[in-house]
Amino acid sequence: MFLDYVKIYIRSGDGGNGCISFRREKYVPKGGPNGGDGGKGGDIIFKANSQLTTLIDFRYRAHYKAGRGQHGMGGDKTGKNAEDIIIKVPCGSVVKDFESEGVIAELLTDGEEKVILKGGKGGKGNTHFKSSTNQAPRTAEKGKPGEEKNIVIELKLIADVGLVGFPNAGKSTLISKISSAKPKIADYPFTTLVPNLGIVKYRDYDSFVVADIPGIIEGASSGKGLGIQFLRHIERTRLLLFLIDTTKFSGLEKTFLKEFKTLLKELENYEADLLDKPRILCFTKIDAITDKLKAKLGKVKTDIDKILISSVTGENLSELKDLIWKKLHK
Numbered sequence: 001m002f003l004d005y006v007k008i009y010i011r012s013g014d015g016g017n018g019c020i021s022f023r024r025e026k027y028v029p030k031g032g033p034n035g036g037d038g039g040k041g042g043d044i045i046f047k048a049n050s051q052l053t054t055l056i057d058f059r060y061r062a063h064y065k066a067g068r069g070q071h072g073m074g075g076d077k078t079g080k081n082a083e084d085i086i087i088k089v090p091c092g093s094v095v096k097d098f099e100s101e102g103v104i105a106e107l108l109t110d111g112e113e114k115v116i117l118k119g120g121k122g123g124k125g126n127t128h129f130k131s132s133t134n135q136a137p138r139t140a141e142k143g144k145p146g147e148e149k150n151i152v153i154e155l156k157l158i159a160d161v162g163l164v165g166f167p168n169a170g171k172s173t174l175i176s177k178i179s180s181a182k183p184k185i186a187d188y189p190f191t192t193l194v195p196n197l198g199i200v201k202y203r204d205y206d207s208f209v210v211a212d213i214p215g216i217i218e219g220a221s222s223g224k225g226l227g228i229q230f231l232r233h234i235e236r237t238r239l240l241l242f243l244i245d246t247t248k249f250s251g252l253e254k255t256f257l258k259e260f261k262t263l264l265k266e267l268e269n270y271e272a273d274l275l276d277k278p279r280i281l282c283f284t285k286i287d288a289i290t291d292k293l294k295a296k297l298g299k300v301k302t303d304i305d306k307i308l309i310s311s312v313t314g315e316n317l318s319e320l321k322d323l324i325w326k327k328l329h330k
Contacts, residue, residue, distance in 0.1 A: 004155040004232070006058040007098055013041025013066035013082040015120035015143025018128075021074030022136065033136060035072055035126040038143045039079035041119030042066030045086045048107035052090040053197075055155055066117075069143060072125045079122060086113075092158045092236060098150035108158065116151070120144035154232060159197060159211035160328055162237035164263055167214075169243040170284035172196070173311040175212045178321065202325050211237060231270045239327050240267075240279040246297060246308075247288050257300065278327050281306040282320065287313045 016038025023031025044066055064087060070079030089095075095105040095116060105114035123141030130137055163171040179198025196212040213233055234240065244259055260281060267274040283297050287310035297308055307323060309316045 003054050003056045003059060006055045006062070006153050007150065008058055008062045008064065008153065009148070009150050010044045010063075010087075010117055011065045011148040012044050012117035012119040012146035014068045014146050015039070015041050015122040016069035016071040016079040017142045018123035018125040018140035019072035019074060019077075020126045020138055020140045030136075033126040033130050034074055034076045035140055036075070036077040036079065037125050037128075038072045038122030038141075039069030040081040040122050041069045041143065041146045042082035043084040043115050043119045044117040045084050046093070046095055046105060046107060046114050046116055047086050047088050048091045048093065048110055048112040049088040050091050050110035052088060054090065055093075055153055058153065066119055066146065069119065069122045071143075072122065072140070076125070076127060081122075082119060084119070089153060090155055092156045094154045094156060096152045096154065098152050101152075104151065117147040117149060120146045156236050157197060157211050157233040158209075158236050159233075160208040160237065161210045161239045161241055161324055162234045163210060163212050163241050163243060164234065164267070165243035166245070166259060166263070169245045170311055171212045171243055174243065174284070174309070175210055177311045177314065178317060179210060200321065200324075202321055206325070208324065208328060210241075231267070234267070234274060235271060238277065239324065240274070240277050241282055241324070242279060243282050243284050245285055246283045246293065247285050257302070260302075278330070279304055280320075280323060280327065283308045284311065286310045286315065 018038050019035035021033065021035040023034050025031060044064060064085055066085045067082035069082050072079050089107060091108055091110055091112075093107050094103060095107070095114070096103055104116060107114060121144045123143045126137045126140045129139045163175065165171050175196060175198045179200045198210045198212065199207050200210055201207050211233055213231075242260055242263055248259075264275065281302055281304055283306065286294055286297070286308045289297075294308065300306065305323060305327070307316055307320055309320055311317065
């Protein structure tokens, strides 16, 4: 099951208390202080793991609390530090404060770590409080308390190309033809309910990653349809590929571009910076339209690269991959 948004509670460990102790040896009846320091509480650390693709594990565990540092001991023995808790998340995860919604960390590459909450420091033992006027201090520090926080984890997929289009525009069929991804495909809206990633092999040794995003509808940026829950996955793509279903229109130039402009408007309403990304306009399902309509599509004037494809017959799919590769490396 795919899950890309969770709220959890985390708490770092308290520091151990310092110890009040004195040397008690034979022939040394009044030895000096030898109370050890308390150990440090455990940190809460987030670590990116490329083997993970969903936040589903957090559905079954939503509270994480690190252990307390060991208290100091006599003989100047420092208590052990508590073990840190390492929470593994998929690459592309964003950690936010639940109350302020501020970003605490972004973990993008495999193995990347971030200390989210530091454990409390251990208290000092009475050894530290010895002075010329106080040879036998009976004072020690308590350990510092840990920190606690409610946080939100958002997963934003990392891909080179994001497929953008209305439901049934042919996104799932396209990604199934050009990559090894096998999304659910059917002739009704919202077949794709979760994002899919596909690795597209290009020529002999190169490749790029394509993300199939669930269909956008007018008003998606304000919560209609599947709402904005999947628009976040477009943010980390380098190139946007807009898919327009050619079987829906009569052939008038403005009707083809109206849907494209609607998609652009939804992206702008969600995050204006998305419009700064390079993009390609792709007319799909040309195997199901007349040659006359296909010729009209070829004459549609746009200020960006456009291409006509059929995922069913494979027409122009190689040319599409060439165009994507060229745009990614421009």
